[in-house]
Amino acid sequence: MQDVILVLDAEGRYLKIAPSGAPLLYQPPAEMLGRKIHDVLSSACADYFLNSIQQALLTKKTVKVEYSLSIGEQEVWFEANIASMDENTFVCVARDISERKQMEDQLRQQTENLAQTLQELRQTQAQMIQAEKMSSLGQLVAGVAHEINNPVNFIHGNLTYIEEYTQDLLRIIHHQQQSGNKLEFQALCEEIDLEYIQKDVPRILSSMKVGTQRIRQIVLSLRTFSRIDEAEFKAVDIHESIDSTLMVLQHRFQETTKLPAIQVIKDYGTLPLVECYGGELNQVFMNILANAIDALEEWTIENAQLRIDNFTSGLLTPTIAIRTSVIDAGWVKIAIANNGIGMSEQIQKQVFNPFFTNKPVGKGTGMGMFISYQIITETHRGKLECHSIPAVGTEFVITIPIQH
Known part of the structure; x- marks a missing residue:
């Protein structure tokens, strides 16, 4: 038998030990028989055993304990069942x-290592997502700066004339x-060209009004695109989201x-409001549309002469087509297509893989x-x-589903 069987009394005195030749005995039986636990084991281990003995005697149930002993030059762990x-x-x-x-120690260490690796991967993923968001933000800022520049120039240029x-x-x-x-008044009117001012002032004010309306529209589109105040699932107008991304x-x-x-072709169907994370969905639209523009640019550069020969016929007019529709009653379908360079089957299989890109370094x-x-x-199932x-x-x- 590999197990060690000990019989003790209520005071923790060793009465019997079997088998007497077991290699894992803490001490030879002759040195243990008749002695109490506190004379053989360490004080802490002896107290632990004696408390377990009292519990077994009191409850009349088997008590399971785990303990370790220094046998030779190694620490040996035991599992013991104590019963009255x-x-x-x-x-x-x-x-x-x-x-x-x-x-168990090895598994625990492996688990800790895996948990640490998982944490590091999550941190890396969060950093990469943040980097991608910053990349999208860079495009957004460039677009907004460009779009706001024109109406601001309208207003700034006309302010001089208004003054x-x-x-x-x-x-x-x-x-x-x-x-x-009256004569001097008439001369002054001719000097400043009052007739022209009367015609030009309404035009300038109209131009400034158009400029301010354009700025307001851009700011609203930027707010819709960023969805700053939407951190939860909310009912969103998909067409408004697409239009705000196109504006950016x-x-x-x-x-x-x-x-x-x-050329942007919009074939919008009749869509209900869709429950989604508006800001994250806009990021998807941004990525797909930005990639479509890159593909059109690459196709145009690679086929410059072909484009020059056929551009007037409309065969190679760079085009992005956006179609939306409701399918199966509970789902919304958004298709974004371009007539750019296209992808081989091999690239298509990798297009959603992390770190895969066929763009220049x-x-x-x-x-x-x-x-x-x-x-x-x-996120959206x-x-x-x-x-x-x-x-x-x-x-x-x-x-994506209309409701979650």
């Missing part, structure tokens, strides 16, 4: 569990008050040296579509699919 035999004696069956304890016209009008009023001479990216749709003006983080996929599939044909174009299809 009568009012004055009890039996203790002890088994070596050192191997199990060692495995001059106001001074001239004040001079006329002052002169008329002082002299009342408006500067990239305009004609540049690399890319002609991008320094331009793509490889996290935009990965984060978008997580937002749609995990939806689907994000990619369909692409090389040299034809790419379409991303978002499907």
Whole structure:
């Protein structure tokens, strides 16, 4: 037998020990028999055993204990079952569990290591998500700066004329008050070209009004895009979210040296309000639309001569098409397609993988579509699919439930 069987009395005195030749005995039986626990074991271990003995005698139930003893040069762990035999004696069956304890320690250490690794991964993921958000924020800021610049220039440029016209009008009023001479008044009117001022002032005020309305529209779109005050699931107008993202990216749709003006086709269906995280969904729209613009730019650069030859026919007009619809009554479908460079089947299989990008070094983080996929599939319990044909174009299809 590998187990050690001990019979002791209520005071903790060793009465019997079996088997007498067990290799795991703390001391030879001859040195233990007739002695009390406190004479053999350490004070703390002896107190622990004696309390367990009293508990077993009192409750008439088996008490299980775990303890360790220094045997030779190693620490040996035991698991013991203590049960009363009568009012004055009890039996203790002890088994070596050192191997199990060692495995438990190893598993505990592995668990701690895995927990630490998981924590580090979560921190890394949070940092990458933050980096991706900052990348999106950079595009947002660039777009807003560009869009606000024009209406501000309208207002600033017209303020000079308004100031001059106001001074001239004040001079006329002052002169008329002082002299009342009609000839001089007429000469002054001709000097400042009062007739032109009368026509131009309403135009300037109208231009300034358009400029301020444009700024207000941009600010509202920025607020809708950022969803600063929406940290929970809320009913959101999907079309309003898409339009706000398009507004933020408006500067990239305009004609540049690399890319002609991008045509945006919106085929909006009748959608109900959708319960979602508006800000996160806008981040998905931003990533997909920004990638579409990059694909159109790359396609245009690679096929510059072809574009020049066929641009007038409309064959290669850079186009982004956005379609929305309700499917299966409880789901909303948003499809965003472009007629850019397209992707091979191999790239399509990796497009949602973390760190994967086919953009030039320094331009793509490889996290935009990965984060978008997580937002749609995990946060919103939806689907994000990619369909692409090389040299034809790419379409991303978002499907999310209307209610959660």
